[in-house]
Amino acid sequence: xxxxxxxxxxxxxxxxxxxxxxxxxxxxxxxxxxxxxxxxxxxxxxxxxxxxxxxxxxxxxxxxxxxxxxxxxxxxxxxxxxxxxxxxxxxxxxxxxxxxxxxxxxxxxxxxxxxxxxxxxxxxxxxxxxxxxxxxxxxxxxxxxxxxxxxxxxxxxxxxxxxxxxxxxxxxxxxxxxxxxxxxxxxxxxxxxxxxxxxxxxxxxxxxxxxxxxxxxxxxxxxxxxxxxxxxxxxxxxxxxxxxxxx
Amino acid sequence: xxxxxxxxxxxxxxxxxxxxxxxxxxxxxxxxxxxxxxxxxxxxxxxxxxxxxxxxxxxxxxxxxxxxxxxxxxxxxxxxxxxxxxxxxxxxxxxxxxxxxxxxxxxxxxxxxxxxxxxxxxxxxxxxxxxxxxxxxxxxxxxxxxxxxxxxxxxxxxxxxxxxxxxxxxxxxxxxxxxxxxxxxxxxxxxxxxxxxxxxxxxxxxxxxxxxxxxxxxxxxxxxxxxxxxxxxxxxxxxxxxxxxxxxxxxxxxxxxxxxxxxxxxxxxxxxxxxxxxxxxxxxxxxxxxxxxxxxxxxxxxxxxxxxxxxxxxxxxxxxxxxxxx
Numbered sequence: 001x002x003x004x005x006x007x008x009x010x011x012x013x014x015x016x017x018x019x020x021x022x023x024x025x026x027x028x029x030x031x032x033x034x035x036x037x038x039x040x041x042x043x044x045x046x047x048x049x050x051x052x053x054x055x056x057x058x059x060x061x062x063x064x065x066x067x068x069x070x071x072x073x074x075x076x077x078x079x080x081x082x083x084x085x086x087x088x089x090x091x092x093x094x095x096x097x098x099x100x101x102x103x104x105x106x107x108x109x110x111x112x113x114x115x116x117x118x119x120x121x122x123x124x125x126x127x128x129x130x131x132x133x134x135x136x137x138x139x140x141x142x143x144x145x146x147x148x149x150x151x152x153x154x155x156x157x158x159x160x161x162x163x164x165x166x167x168x169x170x171x172x173x174x175x176x177x178x179x180x181x182x183x184x185x186x187x188x189x190x191x192x193x194x195x196x197x198x199x200x201x202x203x204x205x206x207x208x209x210x211x212x213x214x215x216x217x218x219x220x221x222x223x224x225x226x227x228x229x230x231x232x233x234x235x236x237x238x239x240x241x242x243x244x245x246x247x
Numbered sequence: 248x249x250x251x252x253x254x255x256x257x258x259x260x261x262x263x264x265x266x267x268x269x270x271x272x273x274x275x276x277x278x279x280x281x282x283x284x285x286x287x288x289x290x291x292x293x294x295x296x297x298x299x300x301x302x303x304x305x306x307x308x309x310x311x312x313x314x315x316x317x318x319x320x321x322x323x324x325x326x327x328x329x330x331x332x333x334x335x336x337x338x339x340x341x342x343x344x345x346x347x348x349x350x351x352x353x354x355x356x357x358x359x360x361x362x363x364x365x366x367x368x369x370x371x372x373x374x375x376x377x378x379x380x381x382x383x384x385x386x387x388x389x390x391x392x393x394x395x396x397x398x399x400x401x402x403x404x405x406x407x408x409x410x411x412x413x414x415x416x417x418x419x420x421x422x423x424x425x426x427x428x429x430x431x432x433x434x435x436x437x438x439x440x441x442x443x444x445x446x447x448x449x450x451x452x453x454x455x456x457x458x459x460x461x462x463x464x465x466x467x468x469x470x471x472x473x474x475x476x477x478x479x480x481x482x483x484x485x486x487x488x489x490x491x492x493x494x495x496x497x498x499x500x501x502x503x504x505x506x507x508x509x510x511x512x513x514x515x516x517x518x519x520x521x522x523x524x525x526x527x528x529x530x531x532x533x534x535x536x537x538x539x540x541x542x543x544x545x546x547x548x549x550x551x552x553x554x555x556x557x558x559x560x561x562x563x564x565x566x567x568x569x570x571x572x573x
Contacts (some may be wrong), residue, residue, distance in 0.1 A: 051451070077453040089451075091444035093511075094437070102437040108453035111462050117434040143444075162452060 004029040011058035019045040021222040032199045034213030042222040052076040080165035088151040092144025100126035103158035133157045149176040287413040290420040294474045296504035296516035298467035304511035307443030312373030314498035316468040318491035320346035320475020343476045350472025358461035381492030395486040423470040509558025
């Protein structure tokens with residue numbers, strides 16, 4: 001399989017704190033990859049570095065064969081690399097349908113194309129994706145009135161609406177009702193298989209990530225600690241030490 | 248008691264409201280010939296509120312400097328009328344075109360400089376812009392400096408000037424309304440709301456946020472520039488601080504009217520402008536000497552009791568009744 005995302009020795013410093021220290025990881029096209037690590041190990045920082053939220057201090061990010069580490073958020077997402085946030089970000093004063101409609105690929109066009117398009121465009125696809133995440137009956141509800149878990153689902157649907165090649169999900173199950181988590185795993189897998197979206201998932205719930213990911217990278221203190229199949233990572237003594245403390 | 252009336256209004260199709268409003272507006276100066284100038288100023292207020300709401304309501308950028316585009320419009324038309332040597336109506340037409348163009352260019356330039364600033368900082372920066380413009384105009388001899396500019400006499404018979412500018416101002420307000428109505432129905436309108444709700448998210452979803460903000464400001468600037476060119480002629484005299492760049496009156500009123508009617512709605516600013524203008528004119532007529540105090544009290548009352556504006560209050564009321572009925 002071809003490499004879709006190739007992170008090469010990315011370093012990000014905040015003053016004296018090295019949040020990412022020469023981190024490398026690869027995501028192959030079509031797979032579901034996992035990113036784990038204890039709190040403060042630099043996972044979300046790495047997401048920001050990949051998606052252009054801030055400039056990196058070293059290393060390079062190759063997406064779909066081209067370097068994107070010099071680009072900002074907008075150009076990167078328009079190339080098909082989208083993300084969701086740990087603390088959900090949706091448009092609170094807009095209905096779910098409007099949230100979906102403005103997230104479509106067509107909305108990323110220039111101003112002239114936005115002026116030509118009716119606000120109600122891409123209705124069917126928006127409704128289908130809202131059904132997919134189980135929010136269809138909430139479609140005329142304001143985004144800000146949804147529960148935290150529902151907002152996460154909406155944000156996931158919005159990301160799918162933009163038809164990304166690669167979607168970075170930051171803790172998709174955090175704050176979601178435990179009984180809904182199985183449904184969410186199923187949806188992530190279906191998005192991967194049926195919609196062809198490659199996924200890179202940050203997850204704290206080990207049961208979830210071990211079932212979901214084909215390949216996992218573990219960070220600790222900003223460095224890559226281990227990387228491999230779920231079994232390899234789970235049985236790596238360094239990973240156990242990082243989570244449970246060394247003997 | 249008020250609810251059946253509101254229900255009735257809500258069920259009326261929008262085109263019918265527009266047609267009736269259009270007919271009333273066309274007939275008004277003939278029904279109330281003594282109030283033609285006040286009515287023309289009413290349409291100016293409608294333009295003020297609507298154009299302020301593009302950024303303030305739909306985009307979430309509170310601008311206190313929009314009056315600058317109005318002032319540029321005032322002077323551009325006046326200079327064209329003074330210096331072009333063309334017949335009155337030719338000079339006026341060209342002047343209005345120049346006003347719109349210069350306001351547009353100003354919006355693009357200031358937009359590039361200021362629309363990267365967010366929240367309160369943007370509000371303060373635009374406030375400074377409006378004040379600076381007034382001081383600059385008051386010191387620039389080419390446009391009359393502190394003594395202002397007088398406009399050429401209208402060539403028609405007595406009373407025709409007021410009527411003429413009434414209809415020009417009405418046309419600007421109407422075209423402005425219809426343009427914004429169309430704009431809010433496009434995906435551009437949704438994009439503005441997305442930026443208002445979460446600009447970082449909008450950017451992270453690939454929207455061209457800078458271009459969207461700048462174009463939105465430019466659209467309001469064009470109508471403000473046109474309105475300025477006409478307003479100068481309606482008044483017959485342009486003072487740099489009290490007319491053209493009058494932040495303390497026009498600049499504040501445009502914000503108030505939009506808030507009173509309901510920010511971020513199509514009809515809110517229109518309703519707000521009408522209510523505000525009528526109230527203000529009544530104060531000037533019946534509370535002379537105390538009119539500014541009364542206006543101040545009104546402003547406090549608006550912010551206290553109608554923070555969501557008339558449209559927001561109506562929506563709350565409907566929600567409460569729907570909840571009660573269920």
